Amino acid sequence: SKKLKDVEISFPIVYGTIAFWLGKKASEYHSHKWTVYVRGAGNEDLSVIIKRVVFQLHPSFNNPTRVVESPPFELSESGWGEFEIVISLFFHSDVCDKQLDLYHQLKLYPDDDSGPQTTKKPVVIETYDEIVFSEPSEAFFLRVQNH
Ligand code: SLL
16 A cells, blocks of 8 residues: 655564573473563554564474464563573564564573572563654554554
8 A cells, every 4th residue: 555755653662581480390491481572662552563473492492483473472481591582573564574583682590689589589671672664554554543
């Protein structure tokens, strides 16, 4: 559909991980439970723009390429080590043809100065970002206006 030349649509997002130590339930290869997520910064519904999120995990996981097709765009796992997660956003066809890759370092262990690890206090690392679509299609523009 028609492109709107002087228009920009901006979506504030947050992506990151929250990790809990399993304490007494920790085993050698499953010491932590963690969740990686991407969401609207004000909890806006990202399915307006996103059709699929692919989380690329470390090859030590079974089926390390994880696909999430509907919100919440998140994935929970358990493991023992920290690594970089690639979060690929795929947009609806009238939004953007290109995928957007985000890189996030999973953190399981708290910094030395934040006290001992407990099962109650998770380690949270979040990044705020803004996805900007310039010259949006008219169809996309009308869809977000009504949201
Ligand atoms: C390291 N760079 O060598 C890191 C890699 C990989 C962590 C950490 C797998 C869990 C499972 C898991 O936690 N991998 O087998 O289900 O320290």
